[in-house]
Amino acid sequence: MESGNMRILLQFPEGLKRYALDYAAKLEADGNEVFISASPCYGACDLCLDEARHIRADKIIHYGHYPFIKKVLDIEVEYVPFYIDISPAVIEKLLSFVKDKGFRSISLNATVQHMHQFKDIVKRLEELQVKVVYKEGHLAAEPGHLLGCEDGSHFQEGVDAIITIADGLFHATAISKVPSVPVYVFNPYDGKATLINDIIKKRLRKRRAALAAAIEAETIAILVSTKPGQFSLSFALNTKKKLASFGKKTVLLVANELSPESVGNFQGIDVFINTACPRLADDHDRFGKPVLGMDLVGELFEQLSAMAPK
């Protein structure tokens, strides 16, 4: 892929790290000097810019995700998708599933690894007279592509079902309201479909509980991540200022990786407000404290306003 004398930093999400050494050897054989990022990587938002800066890399190659960070970077970044084929047998299972359920119209989406087969699958479904809709999420690279941080607002209602092709339930449960239609995750390896409406419901209940806890909280820690696609400094500073005006004690915690382990050593925190990856809020249990997402901060302020002495 590269020929020349570049210093290249490779970055792989956890599931692709097992292939990393082969990619490095190939690029090295082409005459490049190659480093691999050994930090955890959770998404396209999570670019290893700090490491690139330290080793003075000419370029980052980020595998397994579509381009995401749109602002101009001080270093060249090449996003290289990594596709995993869904077998013909499993595609047949998907078609049978839709047919057997009697769905005449569905909203379809898939994670990045399967987007190369997305249009073929749509075509096969349409041949069965199933109407397939797929819109582009506000963070997605193309229609039908689902990220783990999408709120599902692009999912079409007025269909018989929403189906996500994804390995694991993580991506599809990001949805920020429970649709009126069944939501299925279709596993591209074993061809099994899982109905997740109850899981979404439970997750949203937990998020509402974090809101209630934040209203009552004495001390609120605001989490700021330095990951390039998650950095929300102004939002964090404004949130702190506003919380102070409601008499809350606040503290700003900043890190690249906001782990329950390092955050857990602080004492005197009642609730976290998370300005980083929206999915951190789902790690509620691991953080040992309620974690309020950015999406509910507006509502928090409304409720605190309503309660404030006039």
Next chain:
Amino acid sequence: MESGNMRILLQFPEGLKRYALDYAAKLEADGNEVFISASPCYGACDLCLDEARHIRADKIIHYGHYPFIKKVLDIEVEYVPFYIDISPAVIEKLLSFVKDKGFRSISLNATVQHMHQFKDIVKRLEELQVKVVYKEGHLAAEPGHLLGCEDGSHFQEGVDAIITIADGLFHATAISKVPSVPVYVFNPYDGKATLINDIIKKRLRKRRAALAAAIEAETIAILVSTKPGQFSLSFALNTKKKLASFGKKTVLLVANELSPESVGNFQGIDVFINTACPRLADDHDRFGKPVLGMDLVGELFEQLSAMAPK
């Protein structure tokens, strides 16, 4: 401590994070804007410069360690020690221990938290006619101060015993050879002394085993940390070049935090060579692979040279 309108980033090692919110509140009351680093911090070498750069902090205040990073930084750094008193009763226990053992001369050292009482303790021992020697390690801030990365080359031999005042055995076991005299860790909380010569011996045996494994290894990963006081890029690059000349496959892994978790997802690595914190090599078991320290890399090359066809 600060009055003014600075944006200050506070950093605490894990054991002091519990006090962080109080320090932040105090500095905020003085009119500063305060952030706290929520990354793990393992030492004075582990300055949160990346986070400071991201939030455009005017200053870092790093608690719990003596000044360490000597090169000019692009941001003001204030190191603030954090002292923990050893009770008079426990000091008496130390004196009794030395007396009861019949030691007439000792090499004494202590971790940073107890350095404010170090000279008093020396004086008390000298009043008992015990000769106390304490030299300055090459990384230490003052004579008698022991860091977890010191190799113990400043420990005086020709005494009856070496005694380290430290909570836990971590710091004292950094020593890179087993002294001919007994080495004790004296716990400043319960006043108990632990003989650690066998622990040091075991640790050094493990390090020698890593050397043997590196000689046999097909693929060696070189670990590079971007932590400001641990960054050894040139050493890593030179090591890679030299290993290649001996026919080894090599790969450079770079991260701020080199955790066994993220490094564990790579495949095809036989041995790690660690150019970061020397104590990573002691995490051998957690890494699941032998970890060779920088101190043994020279010996590795000598042995590979000796084995190479003439």
